[in-house]
Amino acid sequence: MLLEVQDLGKSYDAPRRRNKAATDATSGTPRALSGVSFTAGQGEFITVIGPSGAGKSTLLRCLNRLIEPTDGVINFNGRDITHLPNGRLRKVRREIAMIFQNYNLVYRLTAIQNVLHGRLGYKNALAGSLGLYTEDEKARAFELLDEVGLGEFAYRRADQLSGGQKQRVGIARSLMQDPKVMLCDEPIASLDPKSSRMVMETLRRLTRERGITCIVNLHQVDFALEYSDRIIGLRAGEKVFEGTADETTPAVIRSIYEGDAEVMVDVPVEMPEAAGSPIEAGAFAAEPATGGAQ
Amino acid sequence: MSAEAQALQGAPGNGRARTVDLAWFRRRQIRTILGVVAVVVAFQLCSMVCNFSLTYAIGSVPAAFVWMFQNFIPTAESLANFSLVLEQTISTALDSVAATVIAAIVGIVLSVLGSSTIGVSFAPVRGLIRAIASIFRNIPMIAWALLLLLSFKQNEFTGFLALFLTTFGQLTRFFLDTFDEIPTGPIEALKSCGASYWQIVFQAGLPLAVADLMSWMLYMVETNIRSATLIGLLTGTGIGFVFNLYYTSFRYDTAGLVIVVTIVFVLVIEAVSNVARRSMI
Numbered sequence: 262m263l264l265e266v267q268d269l270g271k272s273y274d275a276p277r278r279r280n281k282a283a284t285d286a287t288s289g290t291p292r293a294l295s296g297v298s299f300t301a302g303q304g305e306f307i308t309v310i311g312p313s314g315a316g317k318s319t320l321l322r323c324l325n326r327l328i329e330p331t332d333g334v335i336n337f338n339g340r341d342i343t344h345l346p347n348g349r350l351r352k353v354r355r356e357i358a359m360i361f362q363n364y365n366l367v368y369r370l371t372a373i374q375n376v377l378h379g380r381l382g383y384k385n386a387l388a389g390s391l392g393l394y395t396e397d398e399k400a401r402a403f404e405l406l407d408e409v410g411l412g413e414f415a416y417r418r419a420d421q422l423s424g425g426q427k428q429r430v431g432i433a434r435s436l437m438q439d440p441k442v443m444l445c446d447e448p449i450a451s452l453d454p455k456s457s458r459m460v461m462e463t464l465r466r467l468t469r470e471r472g473i474t475c476i477v478n479l480h481q482v483d484f485a486l487e488y489s490d491r492i493i494g495l496r497a498g499e500k501v502f503e504g505t506a507d508e509t510t511p512a513v514i515r516s517i518y519e520g521d522a523e524v525m526v527d528v529p530v531e532m533p534e535a536a537g538s539p540i541e542a543g544a545f546a547a548e549p550a551t552g553g554a555q
Numbered sequence: 556m557s558a559e560a561q562a563l564q565g566a567p568g569n570g571r572a573r574t575v576d577l578a579w580f581r582r583r584q585i586r587t588i589l590g591v592v593a594v595v596v597a598f599q600l601c602s603m604v605c606n607f608s609l610t611y612a613i614g615s616v617p618a619a620f621v622w623m624f625q626n627f628i629p630t631a632e633s634l635a636n637f638s639l640v641l642e643q644t645i646s647t648a649l650d651s652v653a654a655t656v657i658a659a660i661v662g663i664v665l666s667v668l669g670s671s672t673i674g675v676s677f678a679p680v681r682g683l684i685r686a687i688a689s690i691f692r693n694i695p696m697i698a699w700a701l702l703l704l705l706s707f708k709q710n711e712f713t714g715f716l717a718l719f720l721t722t723f724g725q726l727t728r729f730f731l732d733t734f735d736e737i738p739t740g741p742i743e744a745l746k747s748c749g750a751s752y753w754q755i756v757f758q759a760g761l762p763l764a765v766a767d768l769m770s771w772m773l774y775m776v777e778t779n780i781r782s783a784t785l786i787g788l789l790t791g792t793g794i795g796f797v798f799n800l801y802y803t804s805f806r807y808d809t810a811g812l813v814i815v816v817t818i819v820f821v822l823v824i825e826a827v828s829n830v831a832r833r834s835m836i
């Protein structure tokens with residue numbers, strides 16, 4: 262499998278601890294993610310749905326470690342990347358592109374400069390800082406802009422593009438990375454229906470033609486049903502559903518968004534462990550200053 | 556309680572009863588009036604203590620201006636010194652531009668490292684940079700000039716250093732605010748591309764901040780040309796020295812010429828920097 266996520270957990274108010282029991286015991290607020298496991302194969306189109314605050318953005322950002330997970334393991338391309346040091350993490354991030362709800366372009370730079378940013382991970386500090394790209398890289402950037410239909414906007418500043426155009430620049434930037442996986446955090450949440458469809462079609466095409474795996478956070482369930490190979494339902498930081506679009510019945514959707522437990526009979530809900538093991542409890546006792554007494 | 560007031564306050568049992576308090580407007584008016592009265596009283600008290608008479612002050616201002624105009628109007632005779640005045644004005648202006656630019660360069664480096672958006676992750680370093688900026692900013696330029704006079708004596712470098720140190724403090728402070736306010740989205744995006752720290756600084760941090768940085772720098776160039784004139788009085792250099800020379804020897808016409816040339820210079824610099832600002836938006 263290209264990507265394997267095991268028992269991923271994140272608690273915002275506890276910095277990285279060695280064990281889960283400690284964070285569970287010390288945190289007053291609920292964990293943003295707990296015990297999330299799934300796998301993603303090459304060329305798969307997976308959407309993550311769930312109510313706002315369910316932990317969708319947190320999950321995606323843990324996968325490329327923009328957010329450090331509190332616990333769990335992430336395997337990418339046969340390699341554990343959960344604890345990779347910075348230098349090697351950069352090399353992994355080149356292959357895990359990301360696109361965002363707010364496009365996150367450097368809005369004072371032109372479209373083509375933004376697309377070329379996708380190469381930064383491949384360049385040394387000096388060339389990258391000064392924006393010295395090779396002729397090949399430049400040619401490829403123009404090609405990709407053409408491909409997303411923005412060839413004539415190459416020298417337009419990013420803040421002068423429409424929302425849909427910005428998102429397509431964002432996609433071109435991620436393709437510049439030659440990624441194996443694309444993480445898309447609500448890529449169409451700020452777009453009109455027509456641009457939304459265009460972006461979704463583009464992503465779908467990437468999975469088919471280039472074998473790129475797309476993991477897409479969505480809150481438009483209809484789009485999720487239409488485009489996904491697989492749908493993952495998150496609620497309150499836990500995975501409460503996983504299945505194909507056909508298996509995602511209205512009752513399942515309602516249960517993901519409203520937490521109606523009765524219709525969940527055939528959906529496996531991963532139960533959190535009831536209590537930490539004695540070893541974990543001992544580790545916690547050895548750290549009395551972590552603010553447990555509240 | 557009248558029926559009307561009860562109705563306005565809504566249901567009493569409701570925890571967040573919607574209260575429409577009409578007396579609020581009256582209280583506000585009274586507060587405004589009290590504020591004005593307090594200012595007037597304070598002014599009167601202070602005037603009495605310092606023997607300051609408003610009527611005398613207002614009465615004597617026109618006379619003072621008339622005297623100034625009569626004495627400080629550059630005469631044909633003073634134009635003989637024009638080339639000296641111009642030369643010294645240019646030299647002072649260049650001095651302050653140099654001090655400001657160097658201060659800006661140091662300020663950009665420090666404020667990048669100290670900012671909350673693209674700064675170093677080690678918090679004490681960020682705190683230290685903020686502290687340094689505050690200290691240098693809050694020591695007045697004249698104090699620096701006087702201090703530096705002790706060790707560097709009267710020369711160009713003393714003035715330059717005094718300008719540099721305060722400008723550096725001030726600009727670092729402004730630049731920190733600028734970098735703190737750049738959007739974090741593009742930074743996150745570059746991080747996700749695998750960009751390294753300095754790549755992010757140069758490819759996202761600086762482009763997003765550069766217009767504001769330049770605007771602050773130009774503003775400091777303008778103020779520094781004025782300040783440099785004053786500092787020159789102390790350090791015996793530049794246009795400040797020329798002014799002092801003619802002023803203390805009662806050659807008011809040439810002193811007036813210095814003022815006129817300085818004002819024209821500041822206006823020109825302001826116009827140029829406004830054009831530069833507009834072209835950078």
Ligand SMILES: Nc1ncnc2c1ncn2[C@@H]1O[C@H](COP(=O)(O)OP(=O)(O)O)[C@@H](O)[C@H]1O
Pocket residue numbers: 273274293311312313314315316317318319320
């Ligand atoms: N930087 C943060 N610091 C603290 N809590 C956060 C932070 N980001 C998200 N959270 C919390 O984590 C939970 C999941 O958030 P998020 O992943 O953004 O959900 P979603 O993307 O599904 O709307 C929410 O309760 C949110 O308040």
Ligand SMILES: [Mg+2]
Pocket residue numbers: 317318319447
């Ligand atoms: Mg989100």
